Amino acid sequence: xxxxxxxxxxxxxxxxxxxxxxxxxxxxxxxxxxxxxxxxxxxxxxxxxxxxxxxxxxxxxxxxxxxxxxxxxxxxxxxxxxxxxxxxxxxxxxxxxxxxxxxxxxxxxxxxxxxxxxxxxxxxxxxxxxxxxxxxxxxxxxxxxxxxxxxxxxxxxxxxxxxxxxxxxxxxxxxxxxxxxxxxxxxxxxxxxxxxxxxxxxxxxxxxxxxxxxxxxxxxxxxxxxxxxxxxxxxxxxxxxxxxxxxxxxxxx
Amino acid sequence: xxxxxxxxxxxxxxxxxxxxxxxxxxxxxxxxxxxxxxxxxxxxxxxxxxxxxxxxxxxxxxxxxxxxxxxxxxxxxxxxxxxxxxxxxxxxxxxxxxxxxxxxxxxxxxxxxxxxxxxxxxxxxxxxxxxxxxxxxxxxxxxxxxxxxxxxxxxxxxxxxxxxxxxxxxxxxxxxxxxxxxxxxxxxxxxxxxxxxxxxxxxxxxxxxxxxxxxxxxxxxxxxxxxxxxxxxxxxxxxxxxxxxxxxxxxxx
Numbered sequence: 001x002x003x004x005x006x007x008x009x010x011x012x013x014x015x016x017x018x019x020x021x022x023x024x025x026x027x028x029x030x031x032x033x034x035x036x037x038x039x040x041x042x043x044x045x046x047x048x049x050x051x052x053x054x055x056x057x058x059x060x061x062x063x064x065x066x067x068x069x070x071x072x073x074x075x076x077x078x079x080x081x082x083x084x085x086x087x088x089x090x091x092x093x094x095x096x097x098x099x100x101x102x103x104x105x106x107x108x109x110x111x112x113x114x115x116x117x118x119x120x121x122x123x124x125x126x127x128x129x130x131x132x133x134x135x136x137x138x139x140x141x142x143x144x145x146x147x148x149x150x151x152x153x154x155x156x157x158x159x160x161x162x163x164x165x166x167x168x169x170x171x172x173x174x175x176x177x178x179x180x181x182x183x184x185x186x187x188x189x190x191x192x193x194x195x196x197x198x199x200x201x202x203x204x205x206x207x208x209x210x211x212x213x214x215x216x217x218x219x220x221x222x223x224x225x226x227x228x229x230x231x232x233x234x235x236x237x238x239x240x241x242x243x244x245x246x247x248x249x250x251x252x253x
Numbered sequence: 254x255x256x257x258x259x260x261x262x263x264x265x266x267x268x269x270x271x272x273x274x275x276x277x278x279x280x281x282x283x284x285x286x287x288x289x290x291x292x293x294x295x296x297x298x299x300x301x302x303x304x305x306x307x308x309x310x311x312x313x314x315x316x317x318x319x320x321x322x323x324x325x326x327x328x329x330x331x332x333x334x335x336x337x338x339x340x341x342x343x344x345x346x347x348x349x350x351x352x353x354x355x356x357x358x359x360x361x362x363x364x365x366x367x368x369x370x371x372x373x374x375x376x377x378x379x380x381x382x383x384x385x386x387x388x389x390x391x392x393x394x395x396x397x398x399x400x401x402x403x404x405x406x407x408x409x410x411x412x413x414x415x416x417x418x419x420x421x422x423x424x425x426x427x428x429x430x431x432x433x434x435x436x437x438x439x440x441x442x443x444x445x446x447x448x449x450x451x452x453x454x455x456x457x458x459x460x461x462x463x464x465x466x467x468x469x470x471x472x473x474x475x476x477x478x479x480x481x482x483x484x485x486x487x488x489x490x491x492x493x494x495x496x497x498x499x500x501x502x503x504x505x506x
Contacts, residue, residue, distance in 0.1 A: 009371075016274035017365065024269070058500075082367075084374040086500075090382025093497035097487045104489045110375035112270065114335075114365045121337040122262075122363035129343025131403055133386040133412060141501045146411065150384055153410035157403045159386060234350045236357045244346035247311075247339075248394045 005069040005106060006076045007083040007092055009113020010041055014199030017114045025111050029076035033065040034088075038078050062088065062095035066103050082115035086136050086164045116223040117162035120195030123205055125234070125242035127193060127225045132160040132245075137167075137174045144174070148181055155185045160231060160245050163224040167215060175215040175224075182226060186210055191227040191243050194218055207233065207241055258322040258359060259329045260336040260345055262366020263294055267452030270367045278364050282329035286318040287341075291331050315341065315348035319356050335368035339389050339417045369476040370415035373448030376458055378487070378495035380446060380478045385413035385498075390420070390427045397427070401434055408438045413484060413498050416477040420468060428468040428477075435479060439463055444480040444496050447471055460486065460494055 006025045011017035026032070026042055033039075036052035044050070051068075053061045061077070069075045083089035089110050096103045121128045133154040139147060154161055161182075166175045182190075188211030196204040196219065206217050210226065218224060227245060234242040259278045264270035279285070279295055286292075289305035297303070304321075306314045314330070322328045336342035342363050349356045374381045386407040392400060407414055414435075419428045435443075441464030449457040449472065459470050463479065471477060480498060487495040 009375075011272070014274075016277070017272050019264070019270050019272055019367065021267075021269035082371045082375075084371060084379040084381050086383075089375075089379030090497050090500050093378050093382070093485075093487065093495050094499055096495065097485060097497075104487065105492070108495070110379065112367045112371040112375040114272065114367060115371065118262075118335045118337060118365040118368065122335075122342075122365040125346050126337040126342030126363065128337050128387075129346070130339075131386065131388045133384065133407070134381075135384045135412075150410045150412065153406040154386070154412070157406035158399065159388075159403065159407070232346075232350060234346065234357065239358070242346050242349065242361070244343050244350075246347055247343050 002074070003069040003072040003106065004074055004109070005065055005092065006109045006111060007089050008076050008078050008111045009082040010038060010078055010080055011114040012081060012116055012119040012199050013041060013197065017119065017199060019111070019113065022111050022113060025076050028074060030074045031068055032076050032078060033061055034078035038080050042078060058088065058091040059095060062091045063099065066092070066095055066099060066106065069106050070102050082113040083110050084112065085115040085134060116164070116198070117225065119198040120193060120223045120225060123195060123198050124193050124207060124240070126244040127191070127227060127231060128160055128162065129245040130160065130230070130247055131158065132162060134162045134164060136164045137178055138165040138171060139174060147178070151178055151181050152185065155182050158228050160228045161226040163226065166218045166222055166224050168220050175218055179210065179213050179215065183210055186226070187229065190229070191231045191233050193225040193243060194222055196222040207243060255327070256322040256325040256359065257327055257362070258318055258345065259362045259364060260342050261329050261331050261364045262335040263291060263331055263333055264367040265334060265369055265372040265452050266294060266450065270372065270452060272364070272366065275364050275366060278329050281327060283327045284321055285329050285331060286314055287331035291333050295331060311341065311344040312348060315344045316352065319345070319348055319352060319359065322359050323355050335366040336363050337365065338368040338387065369417070369451070370478065372451040373446060373476045373478060376448060376451050377446050377460060377493070379497040380444070380480055380484060381413055381415065382498040383413065383483070383500055384411065385415060387415045387417060389417045390431055391418040391424060392427060400431070404431055404434050405438065408435050411481050413481045414479040416479065419471045419475055419477050421473050428471055432463065432466050432468065436463055439479070440482065443482070444484045444486050446478040446496055447475055449475040460496060
C-alpha cells in the first residue's frame with residue numbers, strides 16, 4: 001500500500017514562514033484536502049487534485065482524506081499555523097480512532113508549523129516569554145463554563161494567555177465575556193495584544209490594556225494575547241512598543 | 254544608523270524546520286550571537302563574525318548583541334525553537350528596557366520558529382490538540398512554589414501541559430517532584446510523552462503514563478507533554494501509538 005496522509009502546517013500564511021518540510025510535503029502530494037481558505041494559499045500543481053471543504057466540516061474532511069490515503073493516494077491535508085494546535089491534527093487522530101481498522105495501519109505524519117500565537121508574539125516582542133496557556137474561546141465543542149474555569153485558573157496562577165477562536169458570527173459575545181471574567185483577577189493595566197493576519201497584506205496589530213480591550217477589534221482571524229501581572233510594555237519614540245514577559249516569574253501582586 | 258538586531262528561531266534543529274525567514278536573517282547578518290550549542294547549527298559564512306557564549310549568560314549575551322547593533326552592526330541572535338518561548342526574546346527585551354536610551358531606537362525583529370512542544374507533539378500525533386499550557390520547570394528565576402501552584406492550576410482546570418527545562422545537573426529533583434504533584438490530581442493512566450532532540454540524529458521518544466513516568470528518561474534537551482483527562486492513546490500494530498487530545502474539551506472525571 002503506497003497511500004499516506006501528511007497533515008501540513010502552513011504557518012501564519014506568509015511564504016517566508018513555510019518550512020522546507022511543509023514545502024516538500026505539498027510537492028509530493030497527489031491530493032490536497034483542507035478548508036478552502038487555507039487551500040487557496042497553496043499554488044496549484046499539475047496532476048495534483050484539490051478537495052476544498054467548509055470550515056465546519058472537520059470530521060468529514062478528516063474521514064475523506066483518510067479514505068483517499070487508504071485507497072493508495074498520497075494525501076496532504078493543509079492547515080494554517082501548526083496542525084496540532086486547534087487544527088486538523090486532532091480531528092485526523094479522532095477519525096482514525098473511530099474509523100475502520102485499515103486507517104490505523106496508515107502512514108500518518110504531522111508536519112509542524114509556526115502557530116499564530118508565535119507569529120503575533122514575535123511581531124510585538126516576547127509576550128509569551130514566560131509560562132503561558134493557549135485556550136480556545138469556542139464553546140462549540142466544550143461548555144462555556146469550562147472556558148471560564150480555565151480563564152480563572154490560568155489568570156489566577158500567573159500564566160499569560162493566548163486566546164484562539166476569539167469570535168465569529170455564530171459566537172459574538174464570548175470574547176467580551178472572557179475579558180470581563182479576566183478583569184476580576186487581572187489589573188486594568190494588564191497588556192493585551194490583538195494580532196490579525198500577521199505577515200499578510202491585511203495584517204492588523206493593536207496593543208492595548210485589559211481595561212480598554214474591545215472585542216470589536218477582533219475577528220475570526222485574530223489571535224489575542226493577555227499578559228500576566230509581570231508583562232511589560234516598553235514605549236519607544238517613533239517605533240511600536242515592545243511587549244514582553246520577563247523570565248522571572250513570581251506570581252504578581 | 255544601519256545596525257539592527259534580529260532574534261532568530263532556528264526551530265528544533267533539523268534544517269527542514271528552518272523557515273525561509275530565518276534563513277534570510279542568518280544570511281544577512283554580519284555578526285552572530287548565541288549559546289555555543291545553537292551557533293554550531295549555523296554553517297559558517299565568509300565575513301560573518303561569531304560570538305558564542307555560555308548557556309547561563311543570557312543578560313550579558315543580550316547586552317553584547319544590542320551594543321554591537323547600536324554600534325552599526327547587523328546582528329543576528331540565534332535561539333533554538335522560537336525566540337519568544339523560554340528563549341532569548343524576553344532577555345533581549347529586558348536588556349532594552351533597562352539599557353541605554355539608544356537601544357530603544359534600534360530596529361529589533363523577532364523571527365518566529367517551530368518551538369519544541371510543536372515538534373514533539375507532531376511526532377506522536379496531536380497531544381496539544383486542545384487547551385494547553387507551556388510551563389518551565391526551572392526554579393532559577395522563580396520560586397519552586399510558583400511552579401507547583403501553576404502545575405496545580407493547569408492540571409486542575411484540564412489543560413494539557415508542555416514542560417520546558419525539565420531537568421539539568423543543577424536541578425536534578427524538580428521533574429520528579431512535578432510528576433508527584435500532578436499525580437495528586439491526574440489519573441495514573443494519563444498519557445505522558447518524553448521527546449528529546451526531535452528531528453536530530455539523537456532523537457528519543459517515550460510514550461508512557463503518569464504512573465510510570467520516570468525522570469531518568471529526561472535530560473536538558475527533553476520536552477515533556479503531560480496529557481489531560483481527555484487525552485487518548487491509539488495503539489497501532491507495528492507502528493508507534495498516536496497520542497491526541499480531542500477538540501471536545503469538558504473537564505475530565
